[in-house]
Amino acid sequence: xxxxxxxxxxxxxASTAPPTGGLPAGGGxxxxxxxxxxxxxxxxxxxxxxxxxxxxxITAIALSFQDxxxxxxxxxxxxxKNFVDMGSDPLIGTAxxxxxxxxLGTVPTSxxxxxxxxxxxxxxxxxxxxxxxxxxxxxxxAGVVVGVIMxxxxxxxxxxxxxxxxxxxxxxxxxxxxxxWAMATLVVVVVWTRIGFCMVIYxxxxxxxPAELKEAAAIDGASRWVRFRTITWPLLRPTTSILLILNVxxxxxxxxxxxxMTGGGPGFSTTVLIQYVFRSAFIDARMGYAAALxxxxxxxxxVFTLLRQRANRKAEEML
Amino acid sequence: MPTRPSPQLARRGFLALAGISxxxxxxxxxxxxxxxxxxxxxxxxxxxxxxxxxxxxxxxADEFVAAHPGTSVAVEVTTGQFHQWFIxxxxxxxxPDVIRITPQQIGRYAANGSLVxxxxxxxxxxxxxxxxxxxxxxxxxxxxxxxFQHTDxxxxxxxxxxxxxxxxxxxQALADAWTWDEFLxxxxxVKQVTGKYAFGYGWSSPETAYRWLPLVHQNxxxxxxEDGATPSMDTPEAIDALAFGRKxxxxxxxxxxxxxxxxxxxxxRNLFLTGQIxxxxxxxxxxxxxxxxxxxxxxxxxxxxxxxxxxxxxxxALAVTKSSKHPELAAELVAMITSRSKMxxxxxxxxxxxxxxxxxxxxIGYAANTDTMQRFIDQGTTIPxxxxxxxxxxxxxxxxxxxxxxLDLCLLGQLSPKEASNQMMEAMRSVTAS
Numbered sequence: 124x125x126x127x128x129x130x131x132x133x134x135x136x137a138s139t140a141p142p143t144g145g146l147p148a149g150g151g152x153x154x155x156x157x158x159x160x161x162x163x164x165x166x167x168x169x170x171x172x173x174x175x176x177x178x179x180x181i182t183a184i185a186l187s188f189q190d191x192x193x194x195x196x197x198x199x200x201x202x203x204k205n206f207v208d209m210g211s212d213p214l215i216g217t218a219x220x221x222x223x224x225x226x227l228g229t230v231p232t233s234x235x236x237x238x239x240x241x242x243x244x245x246x247x248x249x250x251x252x253x254x255x256x257x258x259x260x261x262x263x264x265a266g267v268v269v270g271v272i273m274x275x276x277x278x279x280x281x282x283x284x285x286x287x288x289x290x291x292x293x294x295x296x297x298x299x300x301x302x303x304w305a306m307a308t309l310v311v312v313v314v315w316t317r318i319g320f321c322m323v324i325y326x327x328x329x330x331x332x333p334a335e336l337k338e339a340a341a342i343d344g345a346s347r348w349v350r351f352r353t354i355t356w357p358l359l360r361p362t363t364s365i366l367l368i369l370n371v372x373x374x375x376x377x378x379x380x381x382x383x384m385t386g387g388g389p390g391f392s393t394t395v396l397i398q399y400v401f402r403s404a405f406i407d408a409r410m411g412y413a414a415a416l417x418x419x420x421x422x423x424x425x426v427f428t429l430l431r432q433r434a435n436r437k438a439e440e441m442l
Numbered sequence: 443m444p445t446r447p448s449p450q451l452a453r454r455g456f457l458a459l460a461g462i463s464x465x466x467x468x469x470x471x472x473x474x475x476x477x478x479x480x481x482x483x484x485x486x487x488x489x490x491x492x493x494x495x496x497x498x499x500x501x502x503a504d505e506f507v508a509a510h511p512g513t514s515v516a517v518e519v520t521t522g523q524f525h526q527w528f529i530x531x532x533x534x535x536x537x538p539d540v541i542r543i544t545p546q547q548i549g550r551y552a553a554n555g556s557l558v559x560x561x562x563x564x565x566x567x568x569x570x571x572x573x574x575x576x577x578x579x580x581x582x583x584x585x586x587x588x589x590f591q592h593t594d595x596x597x598x599x600x601x602x603x604x605x606x607x608x609x610x611x612x613x614q615a616l617a618d619a620w621t622w623d624e625f626l627x628x629x630x631x632v633k634q635v636t637g638k639y640a641f642g643y644g645w646s647s648p649e650t651a652y653r654w655l656p657l658v659h660q661n662x663x664x665x666x667x668e669d670g671a672t673p674s675m676d677t678p679e680a681i682d683a684l685a686f687g688r689k690x691x692x693x694x695x696x697x698x699x700x701x702x703x704x705x706x707x708x709x710x711r712n713l714f715l716t717g718q719i720x721x722x723x724x725x726x727x728x729x730x731x732x733x734x735x736x737x738x739x740x741x742x743x744x745x746x747x748x749x750x751x752x753x754x755x756x757x758x759a760l761a762v763t764k765s766s767k768h769p770e771l772a773a774e775l776v777a778m779i780t781s782r783s784k785m786x787x788x789x790x791x792x793x794x795x796x797x798x799x800x801x802x803x804x805x806i807g808y809a810a811n812t813d814t815m816q817r818f819i820d821q822g823t824t825i826p827x828x829x830x831x832x833x834x835x836x837x838x839x840x841x842x843x844x845x846x847x848x849l850d851l852c853l854l855g856q857l858s859p860k861e862a863s864n865q866m867m868e869a870m871r872s873v874t875a876s
Contacts (some may be wrong), residue, residue, distance in 0.1 A: 271707075278709070279699040280638070281716050300698040300854070386648035388703030390851040405525040407840040407873070408550060 183414045191410035198411055205415035215416075217391045218399040221306070225395055226374040228310035229317065234366055236314065237321020238359075242351070244322070245329045255326070259319035266316075270383025273312045274299070277384075302392035305385050309393055312380055317373065321366055328362035329355070364435045368428050375420060396420055483513045483768045485775060486538035490758075491519045494792045502779050502788070513771060525839065532556050537765035539772035542758045543588065545579045545834045546652055546842060551761070552580070552587035553836035558762040559585030563773030564780075571782065571798045573823065575830040580759050589780040592794035593757035594725045595821050596644060596656065598625075598743040599732070604635050604720035605741070612743035616820055619744035619751070622660075622686055629695045632720035640695040642710025644724030644754075651702040651846030652755075652833055656745070658683045659752035659826050665845070666832040673841075673870035676863050684852050684859035686748075691853050698854060702846050714740075725756050726795065726818050729811055742814050744821060751824035755833055757797065795819055837873050844869040 187205055189198030209215050240258055244251055261269065276282050277298035285295045298308045332355050340350045378397045381387065387394035387402075397420065404413035487503065489495055496517055503515035518538055521527055524547055531537040543551070551557045564586055569577055572590065580588030598620070600612050608631040613619055620628065629640035645653055655665050663679030666672060674680065690696040697718075700709045710722045715735050722728070723745065732740045745753045760779055762772040778784060782798055789796045789806045795818050796806060803816035832838065844866060852862035 274704075274707075278712075280697050280709075280718055281712060297698060299704065300701070302856075386703035386846070388648070388701070388847075388850050389698075389854050390856055391847065401526075402843060405523060405529060406843045408525070408529070409876075410529075 266379030
């Protein structure tokens with residue numbers, strides 16, 4: 124009450140100053156300053172967006188219609204040639220297929236494990252904070268560092284995983300040197316880095332699920348699984364939707380771990396689209412083609428996001 | 443209306459502020475300019491992040507500045523993936539004046555005008571002290587776009603205990619180097635002793651796939667034809683070389699964990715240090731770790747050979763970029779660093795092999811392993827000119843990526859040598875045709 128009593132007059136004075144034409148000295152200047160203040164606050168972010176997002180996006184679009192085979196900025200206009208060339212590029216199909224396998228392998232798995240961990244850690248447990256932090260650490264570790272360490276751990280000849288398997292009397296596995304195993308190993312590593320992120324987001328959402336709903340269901344005799352399936356899971360749908368989109372974006376952009384651990388090999392078995400974009404740009408120096416590939420990647424993401432949002436809206440309408 | 447200040451005014455103010463800020467930000471990104479207050483001419487030299495080398499370059503730079511009043515030289519570090527780093531800086535016209543660049547990287551930039559012809563600053567007598575292959579790295583028909591500073595190559599390392607157990611005395615003279623058949627015979631015995639594999643090859647990333655090209659040349663083949671541009675991996679010699687490599691893995695003499703695309707750095711060195719192989723074909727970078735982890739239990743022999751000799755082309759050249767505002771001065775700095783006396787000091791301090799043919803291990807005065815370093819210097823004479831021209835050619839970065847792909851598939855047995863050759867040729871042609 125006392126706070127309201129103190130602040131109210133100040134607000135009233137500021138908002139109801141009489142427009143008499145004889146403004147108090149400094150009032151107009153203050154108002155001008157007041158209108159200017161928001162721009163000052165958004166200015167730095169707007170500049171960053173302008174300089175590091177909008178301009179590069181426009182440049183990339185322009186670049187995708189150029190043949191820039193010598194170096195950046197020296198291109199010649201070739202219309203849609205770069206997009207047409209994709210049709211006859213044998214590596215595109217392989218890269219797209221690998222990207223799909225990698226995405227299907229990483230996204231549902233990391234979300235499912237993240238949700239399971241969130242549910243487990245969303246209750247009083249000794250050392251709960253420590254567990255939460257431990258699961259989140261891989262997410263903040265640099266991808267290159269993770270890649271190098273995992274290359275050692277999964278090395279077929281002197282890696283700790285195979286040494287352990289051998290000690291247990293099991294055979295050695297060609298984790299990174301057989302095409303099928305290499306993709307599976309990458310999926311395992313990336314899932315490991317990502318479950319902490321999913322867990323944290325789900326934890327936040329779980330804490331906003333009304334406890335009284337679950338209590339009422341429990342009183343009505345609903346089992347724990349039924350309560351989760353009928354109350355918690357539907358209320359987590361918006362979070363799941365966002366996580367799904369974010370995880371797909373992460374998977375389509377996954378580069379560093381793959382680059383370090385397999386270099387896209389053995390053969391082409393782990394060459395994904397983003398890696399092919401990098402190769403086209405900086406190994407082959409085909410900047411225009413790489414920009415066109417990048418736009419294809421953006422289009423895939425855009426279509427997926429729109430479809431997901433539409434599906435989500437329909438699901439919400441049905442609730 | 444006095445109570446409703448014009449929103450256009452605020453917007454204009456905002457835009458003005460944005461403009462001023464952007465200008466300031468861009469000015470801040472400009473890298474400090476190359477001519478400072480008082481007319482000082484600034485030169486930037488970029489090198490790999492090797493502490494000893496940074497110190498060596500800075501010492502030479504200090505001498506250069508003392509001899510050139512009104513100049514300053516800053517030694518910087520090349521960060522991340524080289525092409526990504528260099529292309530983006532060239533685009534922004536912010537590339538350093540002088541770059542340290544490998545023979546495999548220099549071709550594209552010498553061809554597309556990103557490097558400056560420095561022939562006017564390089565003393566005429568330099569050419570005489572370079573072998574044809576080493577001079578060809580930076581020299582083109584229309585000028586000199588880089589001067590080779592130091593080199594390295596591959597020889598054969600062996601585990602002394604293993605050799606004693608199989609009763610083999612490895613060759614010491616270049617002329618006595620193991621032929622492929624002799625090497626495989628020894629390798630089979632080595633595998634019996636280690637219980638794992640026989641030998642490893644010193645790749646360290648997909649970008650180093652080219653380190654296998656000497657095998658093609660040892661068999662009388664070539665990566666590119668005489669013109670330095672036509673793919674020639676479809677010759678019987680090249681296909682036989684691929685078949686020889688396939689045999690390493692098919693017979694279990696080498697592990698499939700040791701390929702150019704294998705992660706974790708130099709896998710062969712780790713295998714050698716852990717006793718899982720008894721020999722490795724590798725460069726001098728392994729010496730320091732071998733001295734530390736298995737002192738007195740390793741030795742060296744020449745690189746293997748077949749109908750011909752060849753070894754890997756390692757090392758770095760120095761070049762002046764088109765971003766330089768003082769290219770003549772930068773070229774003078776390159777000439778100074780690659781002078782005989784500075785090369786001797788640089789190789790001594792960093793344990794590098796000299797690019798000049800008049801310098802040997804005694805001249806350099808290595809702190810240790812003088813005989814081994816001399817072996818590397820001698821082995822450097824077997825690097826063929828045709829291989830150098832191919833590796834320092836315009837399209838080599840792309841061709842090397844193609845080579846990495848199909849060599850990988852062949853060595854793993856997913857493609858036969860003939861199939862690998864066919865598909866590699868097709869991919870190489872698409873690169874050179876573009």
